[in-house]
Amino acid sequence: MSKKLLSLVSSLALAGLLLAACQPAAAPYSCTDALGCVDVAPGAPVHLAWAMVVAGPDSSLGIDSRRGVEIAIDDKGTILGHPIELTGEDTGCNAEGGQAAAQKLAADKTIVAIVGTSCSSEARVAAPILSDAGFTMISASNTAPDLTDPATHVAGYLRTAHNDSVQGAVGAEFAYNKLGLRRVATIHDGSLYAQGLVNVFTARFTELGGEIVGAQAVQPTDTDMHTILVDFAAAQPEMIYYPIFVAAGGFVTAQARETPGLETVALMGADGMFSPDFLGAAGPAALGMYHSSPDFSAFGSGYQDFLAKHQAKYGEVPLSAFHAHAYDATNIIFAAIEKVAVQDADGTLHIPRSALRAAMFATSGFQGLTGTLTCTPTGDCSDPKIAVYQVMNADPATWNPGANADSNPKKIYP
Numbered sequence: 001m002s003k004k005l006l007s008l009v010s011s012l013a014l015a016g017l018l019l020a021a022c023q024p025a026a027a028p029y030s031c032t033d034a035l036g037c038v039d040v041a042p043g044a045p046v047h048l049a050w051a052m053v054v055a056g057p058d059s060s061l062g063i064d065s066r067r068g069v070e071i072a073i074d075d076k077g078t079i080l081g082h083p084i085e086l087t088g089e090d091t092g093c094n095a096e097g098g099q100a101a102a103q104k105l106a107a108d109k110t111i112v113a114i115v116g117t118s119c120s121s122e123a124r125v126a127a128p129i130l131s132d133a134g135f136t137m138i139s140a141s142n143t144a145p146d147l148t149d150p151a152t153h154v155a156g157y158l159r160t161a162h163n164d165s166v167q168g169a170v171g172a173e174f175a176y177n178k179l180g181l182r183r184v185a186t187i188h189d190g191s192l193y194a195q196g197l198v199n200v201f202t203a204r205f206t207e208l209g210g211e212i213v214g215a216q217a218v219q220p221t222d223t224d225m226h227t228i229l230v231d232f233a234a235a236q237p238e239m240i241y242y243p244i245f246v247a248a249g250g251f252v253t254a255q256a257r258e259t260p261g262l263e264t265v266a267l268m269g270a271d272g273m274f275s276p277d278f279l280g281a282a283g284p285a286a287l288g289m290y291h292s293s294p295d296f297s298a299f300g301s302g303y304q305d306f307l308a309k310h311q312a313k314y315g316e317v318p319l320s321a322f323h324a325h326a327y328d329a330t331n332i333i334f335a336a337i338e339k340v341a342v343q344d345a346d347g348t349l350h351i352p353r354s355a356l357r358a359a360m361f362a363t364s365g366f367q368g369l370t371g372t373l374t375c376t377p378t379g380d381c382s383d384p385k386i387a388v389y390q391v392m393n394a395d396p397a398t399w400n401p402g403a404n405a406d407s408n409p410k411k412i413y414p
Contacts, residue, residue: 051122052090053117060320082347089101113138115139142162170292171241172200172205225249393408
């Protein structure tokens with residue numbers, strides 16, 4: 001290379017360096033999101049949380065859903081190069097537990113989003129606390145209609161569980177059309193879930209031409225149900241419909257079979273008792289009982305793969321009805337994070353909270369285990385498929401509703 005050419009190249013290189021030095025550096029990310037942002041340092045985990053009942057007589061409901069979240073995290077591995085951390089709080093399946101859990105979770109600003117709650121009564125108090133704190137919560141098992149009613153919906157709340165406006169009607173149609181029953185007595189436990197189901201069942205059953213011959217309420221902690229059952233016997237119902245939870249439901253079931261006049265009356269619950277724990281609580285009296293619950297046979301082809309992973313990870317079949325809904329809820333969160341997160345060159349992740357919320361509500365045509373999910377403006381994201389099952393064996397060890405056509409409980413409707 002000639003000296004003249006070498007001098008020209010050097011001059012151009014120097015000019016380039018000077019020009020580069022004059023260019024402003026890329027501006028650091030500045031959060032302008034109305035609800036704030038979660039900043040995740042390079043290599044630090046993206047933090048999700050659960051709010052579910054994992055202790056006491058209804059623990060199978062929450063443990064079942066938490067396992068769905070855990071399997072979704074296993075399948076995802078990392079998100080945008082970051083590991084995923086999962087923590088949670090027990091909610092007790094009551095309003096007091098929901099409030100306490102929400103207050104603890106709201107204080108931890110590293111949490112990106114929450115899967116919960118288990119029970120509708122928890123959500124009614126937890127959702128406003130978490131929403132006001134900027135969090136978005138998506139439930140796998142809340143089913144009370146008012147939680148997504150436009151008049152009472154909370155901004156940061158969604159669910160992948162079905163709405164009981166669907167489940168209650170299916171129960172009524174099964175009793176009236178399939179069993180040919182015309183006289184039913186009902187029991188609720190004061191919870192949003194049970195009251196909502198009884199209200200929908202009652203409206204649809206009477207619309208079809210049936211009669212509600214008795215309506216009673218119990219407390220979740222009640223153990224002696226004989227007084228109301230004796231009253232029911234005098235009214236001569238053909239079925240007792242009691243969409244309550246495991247502990248009280250077990251006592252109603254066992255004591256109904258001991259009450260003169262009710263020995264052979266049909267008994268029906270819903271997904272709040274859809275658990276091997278209920279078979280243990282009710283004992284032999286559970287044999288032949290009906291439950292409404294998600295229709296596992298209508299789930300997508302990936303559900304069988306999920307069941308295999310569940311068996312390998314936990315050594316048993318799912319404990320309740322909403323594990324797949326929790327899996328789908330977690331993946332909706334992941335998809336929204338990937339849509340809205342901003343990542344710096346060093347790997348720092350910024351997740352704007354209101355943008356995340358908007359992306360979750362904008363979910364459309366999402367291919368989940370439970371179906372094709374599209375969220376409404378008030379957070380109903382489910383693809384509702386409800387079936388009625390019958391207990392074929394009261395031994396909890398035989399519980400396996402997702403197995404096949406001969407499973408226990410066995411799908412009998414539709």
